[in-house]
Amino acid sequence: AQSVTQLDSHVSVSEGTPVLLRCNYSSSYSPSLFWYVQHPNKGLQLLLKYTSAATLVKGINGFEAEFKKSETSFHLTKPSAHMSDAAEYFCVVMGGFQKLVFGTGTRLLVSP
Amino acid sequence: GAVVSQHPSRVICKSGTSVKIECRSLDFQATTMFWYRQFPKQSLMLMATSNEGSKATYEQGVEKDKFLINHASLTLSTLTVTSAHPEDSSFYICSAAWGQETQYFGPGTRLLVL
Numbered sequence: 001a002q003s004v005t006q007l008d009s010h011v012s013v014s015e016g017t018p019v020l021l022r023c024n025y026s027s028s029y030s031p032s033l034f035w036y037v038q039h040p041n042k043g044l045q046l047l048l049k050y051t052s053a054a055t056l057v058k059g060i061n062g063f064e065a066e067f068k069k070s071e072t073s074f075h076l077t078k079p080s081a082h083m084s085d086a087a088e089y090f091c092v093v094m095g096g097f098q099k100l101v102f103g104t105g106t107r108l109l110v111s112p
Numbered sequence: 113g114a115v116v117s118q119h120p121s122r123v124i125c126k127s128g129t130s131v132k133i134e135c136r137s138l139d140f141q142a143t144t145m146f147w148y149r150q151f152p153k154q155s156l157m158l159m160a161t162s163n164e165g166s167k168a169t170y171e172q173g174v175e176k177d178k179f180l181i182n183h184a185s186l187t188l189s190t191l192t193v194t195s196a197h198p199e200d201s202s203f204y205i206c207s208a209a210w211g212q213e214t215q216y217f218g219p220g221t222r223l224l225v226l
Contacts, residue, residue: 034214036217041220041222042219042220043116043118043205043217043218043219043220044156044205044207044217045217046214046216049214090155090156097161097169098144098146098161098209098215099146099158099161100146100156100158100207100215101158102155102156102157103155104154104155105154105155
């Protein structure tokens with residue numbers, strides 16, 4: 001079965017510094033992987049997705065993620081954090097029948 | 113991206129009553145809609161998958177008689193929480209997809225059962 005593990009429940013950064021949110025996946029076949037962001041009391045917004053094309057995936061708002069098969073990782077990065085990036089981030093893998101399996105989430109805190 | 117709406121955004125009801133939540137895909141036809149549940153500070157858990165015109169497929173542990181799902185058209189799915197109890201209080205989120213494409217999520221419905 002497909003699964004994802006988000007290694008950090010909370011990540012704190014200062015505005016203007018880089019962001020790294022870590023995600024490892026487990027899959028018996030080439031996975032489809034996603035990062036979603038959820039702002040407080042809001043729905044989820046797709047940041048980016050990997051579907052076996054380029055291993056470096058660029059998303060919205062300056063985020064990108066790199067698929068590393070050897071490390072079974074799909075970490076999310078951004079060169080410079082903005083206050084508006086503070087939110088909950090979910091790493092997601094697609095299982096059978098289009099089912100999405102969510103990680104436990106990482107809360108990103110951005111301080112001035 | 114595509115737009116998915118949910119109504120209502122927030123609902124408070126008394127224990128024992130039923131509540132209906134609507135999920136609409138506004139600018140595309142959704143062959144499949146998904147219903148998720150999210151408890152405070154937790155991740156999303158898939159409850160059920162519904163394909164237009166057929167019965168929903170429920171995940172293990174989800175009571176189909178309690179959480180009634182209808183997907184009568186390509187733009188509308190409804191989730192009815194029957195005989196709601198306080199433990200049903202949660203954030204319910206739907207998503208919609210066309211074929212094998214990306215799922216687009218609604219803004220969620222916060223249910224509070226008193």
